[in-house]
Amino acid sequence: MQIPRQFLGGVGGSFVLIQLLFLANMGYLYGTAFNDSQRIKALKLLFVDYDHGIIGQSVRAAYSELENSNFPTLTESLSIDFPSASDIRKSVCKGHYWGAIYVNQDASSRLSTALASPETAGTYENSYALSYVFNSARYPAYAQTISSSLQILVQGARTGYNAINGTAAMSKLNTTDQNIAQILLDPISATYIDIKPTAQGVRFYYNTVSMAMVILPQFFFIMALNGISAQTKIFQSFSLRKNISLRLGLSVCFTFIASLCMSGYIWAFREDWGTTSSQYGLTWMIIWLVMHLNFFIIDSVTAVIPVQFMPFFILTWIIMNVSSTLSPFELSPGFYRIGYALPAYELYQVLLDIWTHGCNPTLYRSLPILFAWWLVSAVTFFATMRRRVLLVSAKPGEPSISDPEKVEPEGRGY
Template sequence: MIPATISDKSLTSAASTPCKGSVNETKVRLPVIQEREKSPSPIQRVAFFDPKITEIRKKYLLEFILGCVALTLAVFSFFSVFWGALYKAPVRNLDGMVVDFDGDVIGSYVSSALTSGSILHLGEMAWRIVPADRYPGDIEELANEIREQHTWAAVAVHQGATQKLRAAALTKNASYDGSEAITLIAAEARNENAYRNLIRPSAQAALQSIAESFATQFAIQQASSSPANVTALLTTAPWIITKPISYTTYNITPFDVPVATALTFVGLIFLLIISFFIVLLNYYARERVLLDEYLTTRSLIALRMVTTVGSYFWLSLIYAFHSLAFKVDFTRKFGHGGFPIFWMLNFAGMLACGLALESLMTLLTIDFMPFFLLFWIICNLSVTILPIEVLPVLYRYGYVAPFYNLSHAARCIIFGTKNTVGDNFAVLIVWIIISCISLPLIQILVRRRHDARQP
């Protein structure tokens, strides 16, 4: 409100020649802006191709076309990062172990067949033989090796598998089950896409081929040694001849929470978009009242930091509670501490992603921030679909990408995979520190440039 002691003439004079940083400037300038907004000059509305707006039309078309060109370039450049992660993937094979607890015919046959060059193709598992004496605890100790992510999968030939088959063939045991000879061990929750599209299809195809070829050799061997016994077996227990060995799958950490897809993949995009919304809300709230011009540089930096951190603190809690409302179990790995850890994880994730946007908003301005947001989403998303081990070398940056670390920590909390939460938090905190340093520096730089252009 304009003080009664200030006349219209003095008001106009004060608005045209303000004293920089003075109290009078603060009291006078804002009412003038408000008065100008309340009394806009009338505009005659015309058709788009009216000659009266030729210059305006040219400027509009030029800006729109340049924007489309920029977006076209962004599509070809940014989208190529995501397309490249899937193009010809995988470029390398995942690692797998073969452990022969049998130490007899079946064990040696399976081990040599899996590790032979004739069965290895791109997109399949790269199997290596590991001595059985490294796992005296048998299958469970081997499963722990996969749970700790030392390898992606393991094929275990059980102890006594060959002896059980021989005994079943001699006694014509109708209760013999060839699937007890071999176990395929893997962890789906580590990366469900890798498990469903790479590990399981590759391992099952290889083991099925091995089982069929072994059955042929075993039938020939039995027919040559004892034809009468083969005839009797085909009558009483034909599967001993037709399917002497098979396998079972042991999924040690199944991806059994479907809604977790939102927390480990798609939801990360939503989290980043929410972070960007806060950046926009903060920007427009200051812009509408020209708050940036009234605050000192220190106050402006403090305001941006406090409002952003406070907003992310609250919204990350809402995000965590929303997941809890859909019955996501956070107690598998850390008990009742799982929920607050998940909350703090998303808070750190929003800070890591959002503070980077807040920092660059000053430098890139609102015009170019959507382009960076697109780039930021794609670069993060590209390294969370498939394991980085099967992607081109370019995507090794993913180990320090916020989405990658958010996804891995969430999998640990929800499914009980390997505990890398400390490392994941460390990466996110580094991103936060970088943004906390860059935001003030960029703000100071832009403020100095702005002040230098003022008369």
């Protein structure tokens, strides 16, 4: 039996198109992290020296050795620009810097006094020398890179101090005293402030697979809804107004429950993460908004794209949205900043703002973009619902809505 040529043509076309679909989408996804290790320097760290002594010199010496494309950029500012440590924390909180390190006031004199006096050497705290700040909740995988970089800088400052002053000090100090010898071995350490400690195991899912979950449930439900609507001939049975009301009501109810469930499993697996009930409510509300606009988008697309081509749209839409949240834009090629306009990216920015009590102040941008998406998708939803209902309710032989000039006006008695 000979295989029909039409069958071979259809299968061959699908074969090629699906390969190209996945090649293009995965190429786009992988491109977000292409050579990202060479862009670590785009992440900025703040350095403030309140001491103006040898410890600050040691930090600068350490950074001069560490400075390269694989290490964040250390930007020094005057203490007058940051009068107190709380101002530094606030700057990191607002996202102006990924982290900060500062030399505490009188740190060098404390160290010098401890080295010169066996009486005070026993009470010397090397952790007073430096302090650093970072935010674990902001892209957790990259927050670890920031934390590690700051720790490396502290260790480098210790080495830098020994190179600048350690050898000379050994010839002048009483190194037979155990406390003084210990200080010479470990003169500089640091305390740290983690603005929002985020150590739970699922933290890496928040900006990755979770972003796909605001799209997929709507797609599966709409496909089921379309199939059931076709079987029950609901579009023919109900008027346009009733169809829109029914579909709109289902969209609100389904996304209400889906967003509640998503917020629920985020909270159920948060371990000892410090969050409040008000943060849960805000999380649920913003996820609900994004799920609802995705419902409108997917429902509109199903009305105009043949079902066999829906995977092309859904996969591309998911990959583009997830790609926008995987890593900071500073680490991706400039083209990927198109993600600023995508719902998933703005959703993640709002979630960070909620979870960190305002330490990611992008609401001025994120909320207008999300509401703009909702408004445009809602208008598209109403327009495509009208098209859908009129198309399926048209009887054989009657003019279709694609040819409006042939449609007889109402009230003619035909």
